[in-house]
Amino acid sequence: MKALGIDFADLRTLRLVHDLRSFSEAAQELGVNQSAVSYTIEKLRRAFDDRLFYRQGTEVVATERCTAIAEAATGMLADLERLVLPAAFDPSQAEHRFTIACNFYERQLILPPVMKRLREVAPNMRVDTINSISQGHLQLKRAEAELLIGPLRPEESGFYCRNLIRERYVCVMDPSNPLAEGALSLEAYLSASHAVVLYGGGWRSGYLRELDAQGLDIRQVLSVPSPAGLGRLISGTDLVTTVPSRIAETFGPGLHVTDCPIPAPFDIDLVWTERTHRSPLHSWLRDLIAREMRAVYGG
Structure with a gap:
């Protein structure tokens, strides 16, 4: 044959x-x-x-x-x-090097509690992270990553998904900004001066895609590649920035946070392929991540 x-x-x-x-x-x-x-x-x-x-x-x-x-x-x-993997394993003794594709949000909010728990129950495990931007599904296909975490659920077949967090956008500004008084209207939002996070790789935040869909535009004064340090950048200025609500919480006190007038809720998911779907080791890691997210953020 x-x-x-x-x-x-x-x-x-x-x-x-x-x-x-x-x-x-x-x-x-x-x-x-x-x-x-x-x-x-x-x-x-x-x-x-x-x-x-x-x-x-x-x-x-x-x-x-x-x-x-x-x-x-x-x-x-x-x-x-x-x-080639053992049918069962002891996390406290198991050794493996996981590669997770994710971005700033996940490294700030999901990985810290996960890594804390991993160090407690599986000290011999190693985690490598790579930026996914909008290429996470390809990184899974190419076996560059074993797990994808982010708002990047693929529409094509061959992927498995598990929801972790439901998110929404909020607007952040200095308390002295006149727009900090009362609810932020759509008209006021569109006329404001904005600091926009442009993550690169062809990715556009959900609220920007929703603005595009409605034929609306905002007045961009500043663009940055990630939300890192953004709270300090807008402090003492008239700038408004739109970020996920949990990212806004990391900016610390001293800034005004209000609902975004462009509703664009989104999900943060775990995504993987058939390659690791039935692996006891990977199933254990996915369950650990999901449990930690429920413990920290509820749901």
Whole structure:
């Protein structure tokens, strides 16, 4: 059988080309040259008697059969990873290096209680974090991260999600700002001078997307790449900034906080893939994170 010549490394290559839609990006992810990826795909074409990929302009497009094979390969690779893990484990003795894709919000509000608990019950565990911005789902697909935390629930199939926190936006300003008197109207909000957090990577905050949807715009005077230090930046000025309510709480006392007139509530979720879905180790970590969030923020 031609299929007997296929190994798990071949299937991983196929899955990466399928997910990334690029031979060169798959090669970069695998740390090999592009010719090695092309050789593997040619080998798989012969084994499956299917062209698997074809070019459409500058994009690599998978055939219907290739997509079915990639989905099956994901399950097989996940099964292999589970086989090398113990069926049960003692957190106090277990060793693992988790990689979590997340951003400023999660590092400020979710990871601190989680890390405190991990250090208490699983001192041999290590956590690496990488910025996700708007690429978290790709980082999961590429196995660059085992878990994604953030307002980034993917719409496509192949992902599992668990809600952690329900969030909303608030407006923060110096108490001397005339807008701090009474409720903030939409008209006053639109005419205010704003400090806007632009996270980069194509990500736009939910309230900005809602403004776009309504054909509205605000007067941006200052932009920053993260909310870090933003409270000090607006203190003593006429600037208004719009941030998640729990981030506003980290600014400390001395600033006025009020409801944002552009309702744009959002969820912070845990997201993972089939690769770690049935792993006892990863299931334990997801449960620990969810428990800590309920303990700290309720729900």
